[in-house]
Each structure stands twice: as C-alpha cells, then as structure tokens.
Amino acid sequence: MGKKPRARYTLEFKLEALRQIAAGQSVAVVSAVLGVGPSTLHNWQAAQRAGKLGGPGSKPVSDEQMELARLRAELARTKMELDIGKKSGGVLRKGVEVKYAFIESKRHVWPISLVCVQLEVSASGFHQWRQRQTAKEPSKAQRRGMSNDALLVHIKAIHAEVKGEYGWPRMWKELLARGMRVGKERVRKLMKQHGIRARTKRKFKATTNSAHNLPVAANLVARNFAPTRPNETWTSDITYIDTAEGWLYLAVMLDLFSRQVVGWAIAPRMTSELVIDALRMAWFRRKPAKGLIVHTDRGSQYCGKDFQRALKAYGMVSSMSRKGDCWDNAPTESLWGSLKRARLHGKRFETRQAAQSEVMDWLAFYNATRLHSTLGYVSPMQHERNWLAAQEKKSA
Incomplete structure (x- = not known):
C-alpha cells in the first residue's frame, strides 16, 4: 500500500462553507449540514480575513473590506437568482404578491432590504404584507379551498425559487410539503394553462477518455443502484x-x-x-x-x-x-x-x-x-x- 494521502478539505469546500455563513446561515447550521466542526469554521473565517485562505499572493483585508465584500457577494447572488424572473416570462415582475411571496421564501437566506431593492418593492410594504399574511394564516380547510389565483401565486413563487427546475409532479409534492392540500391534476392544468414548465432536457458530450492501457476494475455494482444504507x-x-x-x-x-x-x-x-x-x-x-x-x-x-x-x-x-x-x-x-x-x-x-x-x-x-x-x-x-x-x- 502506498503512502496514505493527507486528508484535507479542498478550497472549493471551504469557500462554500464560508459563502453559506456570509449569506446569513449560522455557524451551527453550516456545521451540521456540511459536517464540519464549528471551531474549524471559525478558523477558516480567520484565515480568510487574514488573506491566508485564497492561496499564494492573497493579501490581508480589513473587517470593513470583508463586510463590503460580503454585501457585494450577496447582491451579486441576488441578481443572479432573480435573473430567472427576467428570462422566463418575467414571473417576478407580474405582481407585487408574487414578489412578496418570493422574498418571504428567501428571507432566511438574503437580507430582506437587498431583495426588496432588486425587486423594486419597499421593505415596509413587504413587512406589512407579511403581517397581513400571518394574521390571516389559513386553516387546513381553507388551504384545500384555495382559489386558483391564490394557488398560482404560490406556484409562481416556488417556480422562481427553484429557478424553473420543477415540473408539475415535483411542484405538486412541494405544495403538499408546504401544507397546501391541492390535487395533482389541478396543479398540472394550472401550470399548463399559464405556461409554467420545467426546463427542457438537453444532450451533452461525454468527458470519458478510456483509450488507455491502464488496469480496469470489475463492475461490482451491475446497475444495482439501491443500497440499503448510507456509505455502501x-x-x-x-x-x-x-x-x-x-x-x-x-x-x-x-x-x-x-x-x-x-x-x-x-x-x-x-x-x-x-x-x-x-x-x-x-x-x-x-x-x-x-x-x-x-x-x-x-x-x-x-x-x-x-x-x-x-x-x-x-x-x-x-x-x-x-x-x-x-x-x-x-x-x-x-x-x-x-x-x-x-x-x-x-x-x-x-x-x-x-x-x-x-x-x-x-x-x-x-x-x-x-x-x-x-x-x-x-x-x-x-x-x-x-x-x-x-x-x-x-x-x-
């Protein structure tokens, strides 16, 4: 057996962990999701502030510069996320209710003020809308009797949130998971009527180069893609x-x-x-x-x-x-x-x-x-x- 490679986190992994913290996630949450100890995350933050995380040639930056960079990154990411609204029929531009619903879905990810600026709505208007929604929180019976217009608002908000990735089956399951008891056929028809659909499939070229004389291992999986536990x-x-x-x-x-x-x-x-x-x-x-x-x-x-x-x-x-x-x-x-x-x-x-x-x-x-x-x-x-x-x- 050769020398065991030194276990380490890649730069991409560190940057993703720090990005999630910078986007508003707590260190505890990021630690649980990525399986990294809180002390390690704090060490990475310190290294980034000292300019020692980004590789050779990086320069130390002040706390003020870090905060400015964090806000700029959030703003850039918000613009990138909301770009789907401009390229898929202007979903987020069609109504204030849809915009507010989208902001609500992202309020734990991005600063509300930044998203409001990008969607051209006032933060005070959003908070007033949220108070009205909380006061009128529908019961299960009311959710089952939701009008098509109200249901469409939720569908459009979810469609924008997942960047157009869900077709009607996943959309229906997502609505159920959020407590809205609606029929799958109703969701399918409503999405079809309003032209809301998942992005289409495309073919892409392969990257495998098997023209070599290196040893090849046996196929131990044989298309058995259903192991009984994690890490099998x-x-x-x-x-x-x-x-x-x-x-x-x-x-x-x-x-x-x-x-x-x-x-x-x-x-x-x-x-x-x-x-x-x-x-x-x-x-x-x-x-x-x-x-x-x-x-x-x-x-x-x-x-x-x-x-x-x-x-x-x-x-x-x-x-x-x-x-x-x-x-x-x-x-x-x-x-x-x-x-x-x-x-x-x-x-x-x-x-x-x-x-x-x-x-x-x-x-x-x-x-x-x-x-x-x-x-x-x-x-x-x-x-x-x-x-x-x-x-x-x-x-x-």
Missing part, C-alpha cells in the same frame, strides 16, 4: 462547464443510498487530482467504514495509479462501468442532466469563478432542498435524516 456505494463522474476563460471541470462523489453529493471538486484541468480532491472531501465528511464501493467509468483519471492508491488508502473498493455504457453509471449521468438543464444551459459565464458560484449554489440546493423522485419526493439530506430516525426508533 458511491458513484463518481466528471463533467465540464464552458466559460469565456476556458473549460471548468467538476467531479463529484454521489452516495447511491440518498443520492446526496458527498464530495466535489472544481478545477480548470481534468486531472487525477480533480477526482482525488472530490474523494478526499467525501471521505472527510462521511468517514465511511472500509469496504465502501466507489463506482466510476473507465476514464484515465480513475484508472490511474494515483486515484487507485487513494482508494486503497481509504479502504475503498474500485468498481467500473463497462466500456462505453453510460447506463452503468446512470444516477450520476442523471445528476449532470439536472444540473445542466436547471442552471447551465443557455448561460454564458464570463469567468470560471462565476460558473463555480452557480454550480456550488445548485449543489447546496440539490442536497438540502430539491425534491428527488427516486427518494419519494424528499431531498437527499432529508432522506438520510428519515432513515437515521427510523434506525434510532428500531433500536429504542
């Missing part, structure tokens, strides 16, 4: 994002049990270090028992000695798809399709950083919020929480 089988793959500065490559580790992205890495080159960084992040977050299967394609990044050495050091077992068979890694291919049609198709990123921010935002949304049809329309993280609760109940 992970799958991994690489995709690409086009930017004006050049290609950007994304590698992920996906836990098949919950379909949660447990590790990821982004870099301008498609190297073995890219997939090793994603593996390191996943290992650091999950600390799985030995024997976990990591299923990949036959790309040189995965077949190479460096990645295989890392797997052995972590006590993991390599599994690989058959040559040229994308169906052998269908869950990860499905993840790429969801990412690209939801966030990347039709967009032109001027910088790699802009593309990275968009991808990181979607991964956070995908893990914690997006309803997954394979999981019975709950998010990957919720699916794991439900499983853990069931295990605790059995052992009680």
